[in-house]
Amino acid sequence: MTTPDIVTAAVLVIGDEILSGRTKDQNIGTIADWLTGIGIDLKEVRVVPDEEPEIVGAVNALRAKYTYVFTTGGIGPTHDDITADCVAKAFGVGIDHDPRAVALLQQIPGMVLNEARLRMARIPNGADLIVNSVSKAPGFRIGNVHVMAGVPKIMQAMLVEIAPTLKTGPKVQSVTIPAGLKEGDIGTPLGLIQKAYPAVTIGSYPFQDERGYNTNLVVRSRDTEALVAATNAVEAMLADVREQLSR
């Protein structure tokens, strides 16, 4: 197998309301599932407050490190919506009312396009718009950074628009194996299997059900052959440990 061209991503959640606990984030899990499904590795998530230096710093750190950055939140019509201005600052470009965005806002039936609403047409110079099929006010892409709404339904509609524009890599395949054993009973042999199969990543996730502590093992890889071999090795190990413990 040749080394695949891995595509990586970071998510940047912007908003005081997530950090205060008032709003429980629903977007991180959605984006994580979506990226995994299209063959992009989500490598980092950050949540930052509605403060310019924090947003600018995070945008610049993440866009330098990963193939793509996806931001959520802070693109509405109120004073606390500062994401577009911060992204312009991070890229060192100007920002103004974008005629394409103004035209989209004008499509909203019966809407008075006042000063506040025009704020949603402020787009950094050089950015492409991301269509918002739910409520018109667009997101945008500049460089490798995709700026999306924070409202989950709108954010999800924007992901649909973004999908065809992204470079994707080979998908990670995964097998989940319910161990029926406690983590502590399998930790040592499982670690040896991980060492023997470096092309897979084995995760061990404990949980508790009515019968007590149990473990899900997840084997992940882009290499099908290695995935099958490691999964077989894990199954054999589990059978061994079960037999030892039943003696």
Added chain:
Amino acid sequence: MTTPDIVTAAVLVIGDEILSGRTKDQNIGTIADWLTGIGIDLKEVRVVPDEEPEIVGAVNALRAKYTYVFTTGGIGPTHDDITADCVAKAFGVGIDHDPRAVALLQQIPGMVLNEARLRMARIPNGADLIVNSVSKAPGFRIGNVHVMAGVPKIMQAMLVEIAPTLKTGPKVQSVTIPAGLKEGDIGTPLGLIQKAYPAVTIGSYPFQDERGYNTNLVVRSRDTEALVAATNAVEAMLADVREQLSR
């Protein structure tokens, strides 16, 4: 009002399973609510994979910037549980089986203390243990970093243990005002109120219900007098806008 002594915090979630989307994080919201409730400002959250350089880098960045850091995940008995070793590395201290942690693990009835389980007793030199009232295997505190389990029930039990040890600041008080108006109709006057009352932070959160788009306004401050004055100003503004729109 004198400037209060603000106490800040960051949360570091460690785990591939959150980034792949397999597991949906439940701890960020819990810790955010808990910190707000005891008067500590959560200023940043990061999620990183089970990779040493990423964990070490995040621990060092966050502990230098905030009063406290709280980590979740990666302290179990399997090969992918590398948080304790990474935190030791971040602090430049050694790590070994800690007799206090071994003694706690020995309290588990009927438990064979094998090599894998002893991994849960690996604690960086100089750390204090954080009691785990659910399943014994302890967390630990070193410097301003608190290392906790990822399983929500165990993480929550650890928060209870940590609470009395923390320095806390004056609590942020908040008032939520259902606007009954769209964000775009109030954005401009709301921004003027924010400017007039710099001791408060006003957040504007749109939502959709059966009657269409609506907005919750949240006024937050540590200064009760400013909070009341700004809240009154917001209420008066909302009445004005409603009247104008009904003409």
